[in-house]
Amino acid sequence: MVQAAVLGYGTVGSGVVEVLETNRESIAKKAGEEIRIKYVLDLKDFPGQPVEKVLVHDYETIVNDPEIQVVVEVMGGVEPAYTFTKRALEAGKCVCTSNKELVARHGLELLELAKEKNVNYMFEASCGGGIPIIRPLTSSLTADEIDEISGILNGTTNYILTEMAEKYADFQEVLKEAQEKGYAERNPEADVEGCDACRKIAILSSLAYGAHVNYENIYTEGITKITVEDMKYAAAMDKSVKLLATSKREGDKFSAMVCPVLVGRDNPLYSVSGVFNAIFVHGNMLGDAMFYGSGAGKLPTASAVVGDVVDCAKHLHENIMPAWSSKELELLDRKEITHRFFVRVKGSASEKLEQAKAVFGDVRLVEAGVTGEFGFVTELMSEGEFEEKAEKLPGMISRIRVRA
């Protein structure tokens, strides 16, 4: 029997308990041993609930108990999760987590500590919730050099964008509705400003390229400025607006960015709607692959955490998680990254399209029947070049990057 402790009895923590109970038998078969939750740590009491029997309020009980071999950290946030994780690894216990904030910030250090102690630090649930992506990247796609990862890595924003596109509804209106349905948090900033997706692409990129990606260096733009008019133009172009977290190999360097992107129908990410997430990966041998599923939610996320618990149970004292190099990945300056841009301008095309062409070169007009303005798509150019040119075109309303 493998004994585990769960830190945090919130949505994911209670999900972990539920998954382990519901599939007890099949999980024991796959892990080779029964997995039992000996403790759940939470500040709160849960009077009358079954969890009461294993509830503890003091982490010392867990970290000092030699019977505990796996610690499930599903508290979220950096502290005290960071300290608890370090102490567990130092005590020779494996740690599984869904905490993307902690992995993005201290993942490398914790992976190295796990290696030193010959245990494992696993975080399948930290990127893409229930979608298996960490293990495929580290264990399956080993014959490839990964050239690109582009993910719809945040369910809240994908739900909002899908609703805005389908109903031509306003951002604020859909956000409110999403909050009522529990798809968005009361404080939605981390989601709608792209920070959550940014942390996830930093983790995935570090694993895929084998060098450390500092999430603070990734240019991140959220979806708060996307409007109903943008959705009308997108429909006219047969494209959908997605918050993409992307990193790419560009020669010797890499680029990384989180921002709304117009994605065409041929791209497998085009039809990923609602709260679903998907991660597109391009390998130099494999070509295109995509992993799709529930990016959040209690049971899908808990399923990924428990998958890690099973793997830890099978490798209690054998380190199997590859750490990436502590060398920082050299990222291109944002101004050097190239895109095509969709641009909206005040006025009419008949009056101003020639002016736009004089500034941007060959552009393609997009007709979406929005009055008082017009839209066009530029050729491929760098962000820096675009910004210089944009200053010369009066009346610019907004721009969205277009996937080449």
Add this chain to the structure above:
Amino acid sequence: MVQAAVLGYGTVGSGVVEVLETNRESIAKKAGEEIRIKYVLDLKDFPGQPVEKVLVHDYETIVNDPEIQVVVEVMGGVEPAYTFTKRALEAGKCVCTSNKELVARHGLELLELAKEKNVNYMFEASCGGGIPIIRPLTSSLTADEIDEISGILNGTTNYILTEMAEKYADFQEVLKEAQEKGYAERNPEADVEGCDACRKIAILSSLAYGAHVNYENIYTEGITKITVEDMKYAAAMDKSVKLLATSKREGDKFSAMVCPVLVGRDNPLYSVSGVFNAIFVHGNMLGDAMFYGSGAGKLPTASAVVGDVVDCAKHLHENIMPAWSSKELELLDRKEITHRFFVRVKGSASEKLEQAKAVFGDVRLVEAGVTGEFGFVTELMSEGEFEEKAEKLPGMISRIRVRA
């Protein structure tokens, strides 16, 4: 250094050599050791080609060489691949393969032999080509009980169906074009009759449900009877026709089937087009997930094979591939499996729709402007019930199952 031998220098075999050469350094890093191809076995000579230096014609050279630790079997077919694989495993060598025919027929025996000899028999490339699916099923989704697998598992048929739908072109015409482009074999039967997809769903189901699925017991229907008219009706219903290989848990039993299915726009399989493959998986905790990528092709398939070689190199004398139980999975009789059916009937709806309703109960008319006939969709009913009823409706042209 890990020394390997490749059996068969055809498309996949030469791809394996190319992948190992192109990504030599990154592969060595991930495997922990350099992987070197010491021999390539083929009946043919390849005068003047670099492979000449390592070419052998006699398997004895390979199986009797204690330096060879990994054998890559990419010959295809049952014999001599079966004998060669058994002898390699018996000699304590790991075997990696893309040979679905052999895995579907003798996989269980070979997995058990590998376990006995404390080596590995790996076959990631046998299902879905480059798509990582075997490892995710066996190592990632361990917290779940899998309820369903539905796959577009054959690139040739998906290419043909996509072309037929986009160009309203005839099956024979598109097949010929596919053969010219190298997307279909000169003898296309195994693909277009569904046998290839059948073998793959048998392998995936055995792994997912943990009990042996005999591919010979899976009802299999190909795409040769699909017509341009079917594609017109599909478009009118906003659905696409896909050759789906499906297995599902139905209470205590399981169902499995390979046949063309009308798939709606909400399903993530709807937009999988051309030579791409995708595998949809439903877990009781995870919910929906999908794995998408190149189901065939030299380099994607070779990438999956080499991914297995890396895993074997990391586990030369440690068995990590779970075998399924030799107990045969009890499959529902086809006649008990339920679907909705799309039915085409000679005559006009105004004359015969009432008759159709008298036979099938409530049906929904589909208007696609095809003259001399009409189409409708039934409610959910078993295959047996459908067949009984269909006999009572004169002039039935064809039927396609509709995904519920």
